[in-house]
Amino acid sequence: MQTEIIVAGFGGQGVLFAGQVLAYAAMDHGLHVTWIPSYGPEMRGGTANCTVIIADEEIGAPLVKHPKAVIALNRPSLDKYEPLVTAGGLLLVNASLIDRPVAREDVQAVYVPANEIAERLGDKRLTNMVMVGALLGATGVLEMNAVQESLKAHLPAKHHRLLPANYQALEEGAQIARETLAQAA
Amino acid sequence: MQTEIIVAGFGGQGVLFAGQVLAYAAMDHGLHVTWIPSYGPEMRGGTANCTVIIADEEIGAPLVKHPKAVIALNRPSLDKYEPLVTAGGLLLVNASLIDRPVAREDVQAVYVPANEIAERLGDKRLTNMVMVGALLGATGVLEMNAVQESLKAHLPAKHHRLLPANYQALEEGAQIARETLAQAA
Amino acid sequence: MPVSGWIEVSEKYCKGCDLCTHACPQNVMSLDLARLTPKGYHPVHLHAEGCTGCAVCAVVCPEAALTVFRGEKIMAGV
């Protein structure tokens, strides 16, 4: 079984770190994983994305055309990846910055006002964790526990005081995803 | 008909210029010609030599293993080229600096005390012209006139006052060669 | 009548860096937390009266996001 996840947004939205958190969690739990970033046309303030592949066997190509799940942190990311998600896949939409709904009907969409939630939790930089939470809430690719543990393990010590807020962000994102899926079901 | 001439000596002995004078003379008189320098292991104060090929048809390789004539301005040059001159070829030896006779019997040797002649004519730098003169005296590859004319044409104007001494050097060299050959004959 | 001014903020350029707000001698600028630019920044706005059109804000703005006007204050009903 192999799950491909793309996280995409502006540079500065914590795109790469969101992917890393997933990758570390998978790694720490004995799964095969690849994480690979790619940058848009601009390095500063431009778009950035990363692809995380989590699998239970050796992974070939670290990039895929049709991912199973996409976290779209801004509008251009949604525009770019909406057509590419596999049928039956998942689109996690940062509703704070994206003002349009998902058009495809063969994918599952989850709308998360991630910037608002993050600012409410006291730090705009938590936006990415809210979205990661939503991913966890919507799929079973990794346990919430696993992610929280590896967050703790890999966050530099000086940032450890931010852990509770991060956990909270993950939870709130997951909550929204669970609710959405429940409604859809 | 093709004649290959190698001029060899220390850097500073006017080796390259001697070859150039021959090349210019040939060029100015409508012959095919190539002139190509090569340097020994040292650039300053080291050995230098050049190969001049004069022919009445298009010239292929600008270098040859077995030249028809060699002007050896110093001992290492004689040591190097004596074995290589074609049988029946010509070895012009600067007797001022070379203290050994030519060993081969199948070549024509001409000994010229070129440094002494040059110093007597007032300029050590005429050594090379004495040797060129000897070459002209010993072979018919080019006319003395032709060489003198192209010397005039290609010597920078500021050196023109040295022309008479150069002519004289050529003549004295030629004279010695003619005498040597006459004796040998 | 006192000289007065106002500014126009281009949301295309403004990145909410807050440099102008601190430079403004009249302290009349701040980030508009109610708005997000397309790039996700809170743009500046005038939150109080008192702009003199001194253009200090424009001098410090790295993004050339501000246009500064000066004129006479008049009252008008809209």
Add this chain to the structure above:
Amino acid sequence: MPVSGWIEVSEKYCKGCDLCTHACPQNVMSLDLARLTPKGYHPVHLHAEGCTGCAVCAVVCPEAALTVFRGEKIMAGV
């Protein structure tokens, strides 16, 4: 007895550049026009008495071609 000296010239190194001859305070050095080194230079030699062994020649010689000695002048038949 007056202090006196002499030099040894290595023909391997000397290039007849003439710098030492002009530097010698006693003017006792010159190129030996009767000799040629293997490289084709006229080497220097002492052409007159009076060397004091001051080593100025050695100080200016670019080739380290000179060895300078100092000793007492004595007469001896050879």
Add this chain to the structure above:
Amino acid sequence: MAEAALRAGCEAYFGYPITPQTELLEHMAARMPELGRAFVQAESEVAAINMVYGAACTGKRVMTSSSSPGVSLMMEGLSYIAGTEVPAVIIDVMRGGPGLGNIAPAQADYHQMVHGGGHGDYKQIVLAPASVQEAIDLTVLAFDLAEKYRSIAVVLADGSLGQMMEPAELPPMQPLKKGAPEWAVTGEPGRPRRQLTSIYLQPEDEETTNIRLLRRWMEIEANEVRYQGYYLEDAEIVLVGFGTSGRVALSAVRQARAEGIRAGLLRPISLSPFPTEAVKAAAQSAKAMLVVEMNAGQMLTDVKLAVQGACPVDFYGRMGGVVPLPDEVLAEIRRLHANPPADLNGHTRAAWLDRLELVRGGN
């Protein structure tokens, strides 16, 4: 890779920041001083390679790392190091070019590193990892080979590897070697002086050096060819790809096998020396070969040289930092399977470009 180099006993690192290999330099900046070893952030890649040159002359294990434009600046230095016959390790993380290009992963510097981007006849060992683990292992190997053959050893990674996270194991810390090789310039008292130079003014001497280098290279060719084969036993369509494109090809081959197509993959690990014999052998039984690269067909020349017409050799590549997707390669395998070409000499490129533009159009 940086940590692998440390553990392989690298005693000096000289480098200049450039994306996508800054992390490597930064790791060295932190760790080398900790270990009491030399780290210098050079003023440029030109300086970096010449610092490496100097330190390499002392016989210590030394390295630099850079990426495409920076590596181009090292060409003179590399030629000097090769001509002086001192060991040095270079990590080159390739990015999109030519020119400043971009920082996306590419493989367009194959010719530069494999066939020689510097002046003069010289060869260098070039190892191309396809995973983070292999990157680590080949870095260690590079130090060993460089030292053994007094040669330059390059770890040539595409940008994907420079930036990828994957689980991997680091080797144990090696003790630093003691003493210096007998050619090393160390300023050690009590022995005759030693000199290291790349000058041989007498052409005959320079030729002797060239012959020595060539003979040594033939030894390297005999001993140090490395590659990995996948499903080659019965493969009709043989893919050849290195680094990330090898990995992508592997995914495609697996998908093809799942579809019943007998595809296989030969992944050169040592690009130089190139696994010529292995490619030749694979060509004997193949209906067609497909070279997959992230460039316009550079390794393709070495494959064709090896195959010498034994089977048609086709090409698929993406350029400018685009990483091909397994789907694209699978489509190529299907095409070759459905319609094995009789002869492809000379027409490979034009047809590939046409197909590529279709793929791009469809993006």
Add this chain to the structure above:
Amino acid sequence: MAEAALRAGCEAYFGYPITPQTELLEHMAARMPELGRAFVQAESEVAAINMVYGAACTGKRVMTSSSSPGVSLMMEGLSYIAGTEVPAVIIDVMRGGPGLGNIAPAQADYHQMVHGGGHGDYKQIVLAPASVQEAIDLTVLAFDLAEKYRSIAVVLADGSLGQMMEPAELPPMQPLKKGAPEWAVTGEPGRPRRQLTSIYLQPEDEETTNIRLLRRWMEIEANEVRYQGYYLEDAEIVLVGFGTSGRVALSAVRQARAEGIRAGLLRPISLSPFPTEAVKAAAQSAKAMLVVEMNAGQMLTDVKLAVQGACPVDFYGRMGGVVPLPDEVLAEIRRLHANPPADLNGHTRAAWLDRLELVRGGN
């Protein structure tokens, strides 16, 4: 060559002295200011190529010249020029290497110039003269081709040519062209701004650029292949050699013909694009081919790629600045004539080295 460049309308020269091409720079130093054109002795080859880059962006005819180590320093700049698609002319007079090597004539930078010494996929036009006259003519041609294809054009001479004197005729002085191409950055008022860059951060855009470059290159391949054949009609032993080694081969071929051996010579003039078709054609009727170079067999790869096994391809080269003598090449022709090999793939080099050491021993 310098005077030829002037007459071809070269408006700016930037260079750094290096033997064996200092005369070229010195000629420019005297003549360019006389004509009111730009001459700058740059602080280095790195600076020189970047000055060329700047001036080339304005659409003027510009050039630099250097020799092997200096050219290695230009690799980054060349890649930028190629990536920016601006025309520039480079004269490279090759000397013995690797490293500082020596100043004797060599051809060991073939790979660097023909297959790409800089990073990224790019190709450049490479023209190899074999006589002073050809050096002049190809210099003029280089300016024309560079401009026509917005490409780098290299005149790749071996040191012999850089230093040889031969009778030759110079072209007439061309008038300087007026106006600038529509892509040129000239700071001309009254039109939209223009930019020239080699950055395409989006890999897809960089790929588009790469495709454009490749398509243009295919056009160059179609139009600009140049070579000269000698006695090829009935040749059984076909020699392939460029520049001075081509000339030496010609002497040997003539001597062989005099002995009744049907030898011929194909002398590539454009090394890039390479006369692949012509070599292929010559291989069809040949019993054997012999590539003669002043290196360890660099053009050999292109010949083999062209021949694709159609006939055995053997090699004779001298390295490190040694110019082969016609006698040596003649001996090779005699050998191949007496004993035409059946198949030479893969064994060429070892056997050549053995023969070479015999030749050298006998020197």
Add this chain to the structure above:
Amino acid sequence: MVITDTQNAKVVYERPESLTDISTHYCPGCTHGTAHRLVAEVLDEMGRREHSIGVASVGCSVFSYNYFDMDFVQAAHGRAPAMATGVKRVFPDRTVYTYQGDGDLASIGMAEIMHAAGRGENITVVFLNNAIYGMTGGQMAPTTLPGMKTTSSPLGRDVETQGMPLKMSEILATLDATAYVVRRSLHNPAEIRKAKKALRTAFEVQERGLGFSMVELLSSCPTNWGINPLESLTFIEDKMVPAYPLGDYKVLEAVKAMKVKGA
């Protein structure tokens, strides 16, 4: 409600014509943008926009060619002064300038800047000194302050092994062929105004053919300094200005004699 009378209103400041309408990729509060604005304003005021050729360098300002509405070329890392030389020598009547960061100019491009200055090349160099490699993620630059932590000097720049900061204005001022070399800062409105005036002078020096001119500008890098934009300005004032004193390092008599309009 207060409405301002737009009839009598006048524009006190507006975005200069020499800037395009492209939003920059600079981090919020980065004074690269300020420097761009000043250059644009000066070229507007001098009417040279359409007669200029800019040379972009490699660093965060690599895309400056997108932001200036004029002809531009883009140089290899460090080589902008060489490229500008190439341009200027064939187009002597254009305003040719480079825009370079401190890594670009003072590290890899040291030889090129020294020699362009040494030749007295008639170009203008806008030199942004932010004491760090911005673009590549905050490595040490030759201008990094002693003790300053960067990603390649994680314990702080150690002057024993990593040397002392290079003061480029001081160095270039020692060259006989430079005409105008000054250092300014971008950390407050007054300094920004002085910076603009210096840029105007530098471009006027070129206009009059007086030779090489450079304006070094102390600039911020909030992202890699790890502090916010406002703190960054304070860092410039408190830390950088003492290490890099503002002032005129070389002003030829002929330049002093010039009448230059202020900002």
Add this chain to the structure above:
Amino acid sequence: MVITDTQNAKVVYERPESLTDISTHYCPGCTHGTAHRLVAEVLDEMGRREHSIGVASVGCSVFSYNYFDMDFVQAAHGRAPAMATGVKRVFPDRTVYTYQGDGDLASIGMAEIMHAAGRGENITVVFLNNAIYGMTGGQMAPTTLPGMKTTSSPLGRDVETQGMPLKMSEILATLDATAYVVRRSLHNPAEIRKAKKALRTAFEVQERGLGFSMVELLSSCPTNWGINPLESLTFIEDKMVPAYPLGDYKVLEAVKAMKVKGA
């Protein structure tokens, strides 16, 4: 006949041990040889011959590695300071020095010398300034005097297009990390003695770990200047010394405090 009593004679001067018995390739009267001799004498006197690693550069002195009887490496043109950095960083207790010409150090090698000095690299640089590219046949160097004719400035160096001479000692003295930077000359016995003393000081600076030291030596090139060796010394005295004043450009207090044995 006068015979000197060899019993009581003593050797006042002899060829230093640190020189090999290979005759140099330098032109007659070229003061490259003088500089070699001084370096050799100093290393002899300091007993460092067998603890030294020299770095030869590209220029007429390219073969200096043949003439010094000690370990040597040979650098690429201009890169000797980088190469020396590489050597010194792994062998900090060796005496590491470069021997460079003016083309090598001040032209192509500008970045490397500036940064080695900027890092305060604990090496010694012996810098031979002969105002010309000797080896390649007399082209203009960055140090060529205004108006001086060379093969690449056939009408004389034109300061308008070719700039002003670069004064490397003055430039390097401005760098905060240099310890000892002086200029001496080789044109007469007194100056030669001072040059030797400076070299001694420079090597002692390195010995004591005080940082970067450089001795610039004004040197002759009779061949490319087109005058004889003696006239060349006069040229140095009359033309070069005024343009390149002899003196101490940077002497750290710690260096001044050192007790160094004179020549």
